[in-house]
Amino acid sequence: xxQYQSQNVDLILEPRWIIPxxxxxxxxxxxxxxxxxxxxxDILPSDEALLRYxxxxxxxxxxxxxxxxxxxxxTHAAMTLMRGIADDIPLMPWLQEHIWPAERxxxxxxxxxxxxxxxxxxxxxGGVTCFNDxxxxxxxxxxxxxxxxxxxxxxxxxxxxxTSYATDSDDYLRKGLDVRDSWxxxxxxxxxxxxxxxxxxxxxxxxxVIKFSEQLNLGIHIHLHETLEEVAQSKLRYGVSPIARxxxxxxxxxxxxxxxxxxxxxxxxxxxxxxxxxxxxxxxxNLKLASGIADISKMVNVNLNIGLGTDGAASxxxxxxxxxxxxxxxxxxxxxxxxxxxxANQVLAMGTxxxxxxxxxxxxxxxxxIGKLADLTAVRISTPExxxxxxxxxxxxxxxxxxxxxxxxxxxxxxxxxxVYANIEPHEVKDISSQWQSKLSPxxx
Amino acid sequence: xxQYQSQNVDLILEPRWIIPxxxxxxxxxxxxxxxxxxxxxDILPSDEALLRYxxxxxxxxxxxxxxxxxxxxxTHAAMTLMRGIADDIPLMPWLQEHIWPAERxxxxxxxxxxxxxxxxxxxxxGGVTCFNDxxxxxxxxxxxxxxxxxxxxxxxxxxxxxTSYATDSDDYLRKGLDVRDSWxxxxxxxxxxxxxxxxxxxxxxxxxVIKFSEQLNLGIHIHLHETLEEVAQSKLRYGVSPIARxxxxxxxxxxxxxxxxxxxxxxxxxxxxxxxxxxxxxxxxNLKLASGIADISKMVNVNLNIGLGTDGAASxxxxxxxxxxxxxxxxxxxxxxxxxxxxANQVLAMGTxxxxxxxxxxxxxxxxxIGKLADLTAVRISTPExxxxxxxxxxxxxxxxxxxxxxxxxxxxxxxxxxVYANIEPHEVKDISSQWQSKLSPxxx
Numbered sequence: 001x002x003q004y005q006s007q008n009v010d011l012i013l014e015p016r017w018i019i020p021x022x023x024x025x026x027x028x029x030x031x032x033x034x035x036x037x038x039x040x041x042d043i044l045p046s047d048e049a050l051l052r053y054x055x056x057x058x059x060x061x062x063x064x065x066x067x068x069x070x071x072x073x074x075t076h077a078a079m080t081l082m083r084g085i086a087d088d089i090p091l092m093p094w095l096q097e098h099i100w101p102a103e104r105x106x107x108x109x110x111x112x113x114x115x116x117x118x119x120x121x122x123x124x125x126g127g128v129t130c131f132n133d134x135x136x137x138x139x140x141x142x143x144x145x146x147x148x149x150x151x152x153x154x155x156x157x158x159x160x161x162x163t164s165y166a167t168d169s170d171d172y173l174r175k176g177l178d179v180r181d182s183w184x185x186x187x188x189x190x191x192x193x194x195x196x197x198x199x200x201x202x203x204x205x206x207x208x209v210i211k212f213s214e215q216l217n218l219g220i221h222i223h224l225h226e227t228l229e230e231v232a233q234s235k236l237r238y239g240v241s242p243i244a245r246x247x248x249x250x251x252x253x254x255x256x257x258x259x260x261x262x263x264x265x266x267x268x269x270x271x272x273x274x275x276x277x278x279x280x281x282x283x284x285x286n287l288k289l290a291s292g293i294a295d296i297s298k299m300v301n302v303n304l305n306i307g308l309g310t311d312g313a314a315s316x317x318x319x320x321x322x323x324x325x326x327x328x329x330x331x332x333x334x335x336x337x338x339x340x341x342x343x344a345n346q347v348l349a350m351g352t353x354x355x356x357x358x359x360x361x362x363x364x365x366x367x368x369x370i371g372k373l374a375d376l377t378a379v380r381i382s383t384p385e386x387x388x389x390x391x392x393x394x395x396x397x398x399x400x401x402x403x404x405x406x407x408x409x410x411x412x413x414x415x416x417x418x419x420v421y422a423n424i425e426p427h428e429v430k431d432i433s434s435q436w437q438s439k440l441s442p443x444x445x
Numbered sequence: 446x447x448q449y450q451s452q453n454v455d456l457i458l459e460p461r462w463i464i465p466x467x468x469x470x471x472x473x474x475x476x477x478x479x480x481x482x483x484x485x486x487d488i489l490p491s492d493e494a495l496l497r498y499x500x501x502x503x504x505x506x507x508x509x510x511x512x513x514x515x516x517x518x519x520t521h522a523a524m525t526l527m528r529g530i531a532d533d534i535p536l537m538p539w540l541q542e543h544i545w546p547a548e549r550x551x552x553x554x555x556x557x558x559x560x561x562x563x564x565x566x567x568x569x570x571g572g573v574t575c576f577n578d579x580x581x582x583x584x585x586x587x588x589x590x591x592x593x594x595x596x597x598x599x600x601x602x603x604x605x606x607x608t609s610y611a612t613d614s615d616d617y618l619r620k621g622l623d624v625r626d627s628w629x630x631x632x633x634x635x636x637x638x639x640x641x642x643x644x645x646x647x648x649x650x651x652x653x654v655i656k657f658s659e660q661l662n663l664g665i666h667i668h669l670h671e672t673l674e675e676v677a678q679s680k681l682r683y684g685v686s687p688i689a690r691x692x693x694x695x696x697x698x699x700x701x702x703x704x705x706x707x708x709x710x711x712x713x714x715x716x717x718x719x720x721x722x723x724x725x726x727x728x729x730x731n732l733k734l735a736s737g738i739a740d741i742s743k744m745v746n747v748n749l750n751i752g753l754g755t756d757g758a759a760s761x762x763x764x765x766x767x768x769x770x771x772x773x774x775x776x777x778x779x780x781x782x783x784x785x786x787x788x789a790n791q792v793l794a795m796g797t798x799x800x801x802x803x804x805x806x807x808x809x810x811x812x813x814x815i816g817k818l819a820d821l822t823a824v825r826i827s828t829p830e831x832x833x834x835x836x837x838x839x840x841x842x843x844x845x846x847x848x849x850x851x852x853x854x855x856x857x858x859x860x861x862x863x864x865v866y867a868n869i870e871p872h873e874v875k876d877i878s879s880q881w882q883s884k885l886s887p888x889x890x
Contacts, residue, residue, distance in 0.1 A: 081833065083833070083844065084833075084834065084835050084836055084839040084840055084843065084844065087788070087789065087836075087839045087843060088785055088788035088839075089784055089785060090783065090784045090785065091784065094784070118829060118832070121829045122829050122830045125830070126830075228782075284775060286779060287775035287776060287778055287779030288778060288779075288784065288843070289778075289784055290778040290779060290781065290782050290784040290786070291779075291782075292779060292782060293779050293780070317839070317840075317843040317844045318830065318843075318844055320830075330729060330732035330733055330772075331732060333733060333734075334731060334732030334733075334735060334736075334737060335738070336735070337673075337735050337737060338535065338735050339533060339534055339535045339536065339539070339733065339734055339735040340533055340534060340535065344532065344533060384563060384566045384567050384570070384874045384875075384878070385567045385570070385571075385763065385764075385765075387563070387874070387875070387878035387879075387882070388528070388878045388879075388881055389529065389882070390529050390530050390882075390885070390886060390889040390890075391529055391532075391889065391890070394532045394533075394762070395762075398733070398761075398762040398763075399528065399529065399762045399763055401846060401848065402846075403846065403848040429829045429832070430832070433832035433833045434832075436833055437832070437833035437834070440833065440835070441835060444835040444836065445835075
């Protein structure tokens with residue numbers, strides 16, 4: 001008989017099912033996850049775990065499926081304050097008559113801190129442990145993330161036109177990079193450069209972005225090929241599609257996360273593939289703003305790496321990765337007229353490991369593997385609408401809603417449990433909302 | 446000063462907002478709904494209500510929006526037992542290798558009672574007060590509806606091929622009509638004739654259906670133009686589209702509810718319009734089974750009456766009208782490339798009054814109007830993901846989920862409140878699920 005020396009660890013999780021995502025197409029039963037110092041140090045049969053490890057914190061989750069924390073690959077968290085301020089109207093009046101006027105008047109450090117905190121509260125309760133952001137005042141967004149204890153990659157916005165935050169592209173870049181410097185070493189935050197879109201950023205500025213990206217080893221986060229108009233205007237002004245223009249400028253590369261990519265010709269897809277770019281598919285926002293439907297099954301077939309994003313709450317109107325996973329799977333089937341397109345395991349990978357790869361964080365998050373950070377989400381499969389359950393993976397994508405999320409861990413710490421946050425009080429969120437409700441009401445449709 | 450004689454009533458509801466649906470585009474504040482003997486007898490300013498009416502049951506719902514109970518215009522309730530048994534595979538193997546073999550072995554009165562009760566529990570908790578069903582053993586479905594206290598129109602299935610329930614089309618018809626006779630006078634139940642689909646029912650049988658429909662003043666519920674194959678096969682066999690064939694047989698009329706209608710040519714749409722037929726749009730099921738995307742904005746433009754259906758839980762995999770409303774609104778915008786298509790008020794009408802019209806129940810349900818039955822749903826707008834709230838109607842469609850439903854009344858009786866059913870115990874649903882889980886597992890994918 002083998003004698004084990006049992007090791008003392010921080011946390012043992014023993015769920016009904018584990019879907020590790022890597023390796024794919026696997027559902028573990030009667031297994032435990034061992035967490036120590038914020039990391040997953042072992043995954044093994046539960047009876048063996050009892051012999052090898054001891055802990056003060058052994059959690060039996062006998063109705064739950066444990067998955068990697070979900071990753072929202074494209075959002076503007078602070079815009080949560082403007083959720084529902086204007087709906088059912090086309091993109092340009094939406095921006096010009098509602099969103100931009102409100103931002104002109106109200107954009108501030110406070111706006112961004114409050115809006116991001118509200119967004120984090122919503123996302124965390126829905127099983128999201130990391131998001132890829134793009135908005136003004138990243139210092140305030142960073143403070144909100146650290147407050148609630150959520151992982152984020154904050155895109156340092158670069159634009160040509162002035163806002164209350166910065167005056168011109170140089171000013172945006174300088175301010176953004178200063179924020180990055182001030183948070184170096186923080187284990188929740190990473191940063192990227194975020195030139196807003198091909199139609200709001202000039203060639204000279206893209207060259208600056210590339211320079212800093214190379215010098216500082218930073219990813220690039222951009223809106224790309226979101227609408228037919230964007231593509232048409234680029235062809236008019238530059239003679240080529242936005243993707244072809246970015247390729248010739250040297251912006252395309254394996255550190256680029258391109259949000260939307262609704263309208264791609266084959267040659268655009270080839271360029272994205274050739275340069276190893278990543279796509280943040282935002283199916284709900286693309287429908288709601290009537291941008292169109294991205295042909296995801298085609299992109300999957302050419303092996304483009306695709307994650308999922310909610311976009312901002314003002315154009316979704318949720319920050320709900322469960323909704324996006326379900327929508328992505330359903331839409332791909334309906335458009336391709338093939339029910340086998342984007343099966344549940346593929347779409348769960350989009351919501352986790354694919355997004356981690358896009359952010360350059362695939363050695364840290366995105367799957368339940370030994371050595372990775374313990375960013376984990378537990379989903380309870382026990383209520384009438386989830387029963388019977390023949391396959392927890394299918395239920396996760398096609399039936400479960402974010403309300404079924406029971407526990408969320410970041411870095412091995414329990415940050416959300418049954419409606420209660422470790423780091424914020426319920427009244428904080430209510431107070432934020434009611435304050436901004438009155439300030440923003442004049443801009444409503 | 447006017448003196449009111451105050452009247453004693455059963456129930457006064459005083460919500461933060463009322464969206465009556467009829468008249469459209471209206472949101473009432475500071476108003477109350479007066480319910481007596483199961484009916485809405487008044488809607489008036491709350492201060493006036495205090496003078497005119499008194500009650501032992503005055504409910505202040507100060508964070509809630511009150512809407513008409515939602516109506517699921519196409520489902521197969523009992524199939525809830527087979528939710529998730531086979532996903533991500535095309536329609537024909539799905540039916541032939543999984544659904545039909547399971548039905549052949551297990552279909553019974555018990556199956557239908559249990560499955561329908563489970564479905565009712567799910568739908569009611571999601572604010573649905575009435576559904577349009579089509580399945581075998583309608584006697585058992587009726588018993589489940591009456592048990593939980595939910596309104597339904599039960600489609601009496603007619604098919605050519607035998608099942609454990611009936612041997613041939615005459616047998617289906619006879620058995621169905623006997624069930625209808627036994628429930629006459631029940632205030633929750635109505636019935637329709639449900640020839641399954643053009644490809645499973647012969648001309649002679651359609652003629653029988655029409656005969657009984659006219660004699661007994663019954664509606665007709667059918668699957669129609671669900672797939673491209675269905676249309677192609679009809680053209681091969683009958684020389685015309687299924688809709689044209691039904692028109693020539695005399696099946697089309699203002700009492701027809703046609704589920705799906707994914708693939709309609711202009712001439713099909715004209716026929717549907719000309720005969721005053723109703724459409725049960727099932728956007729999620731149509732995507733999931735890869736049937737396609739119905740061009741709803743075009744149908745709306747020609748003034749076809751359209752309601753929303755979930756289809757069965759085996760092809761959705763939810764019975765969730767909130768999901769269908771959101772999906773219908775988003776999909777219509779994305780397909781039409783117009784963000785103004787299907788605004789929130791139109792899609793709420795589809796989930797309520799349009800469906801009531803389709804069922805011939807528009808004088809009883811589908812809106813909050815004086816004289817209608819008090820089938821009502823309260824939705825709480827108070828949690829972080831719903832705040833701020835600039836427009837409760839927008840939030841209802843684009844943000845709210847069925848979990849935000851707090852109260853559901855049918856005929857003025859509170860049937861569901863904060864997770865608790867008036868007529869069933871939580872363990873009943875759990876027991877049903879666990880029994881069928883083991884029986885059905887052999888048929889899973």
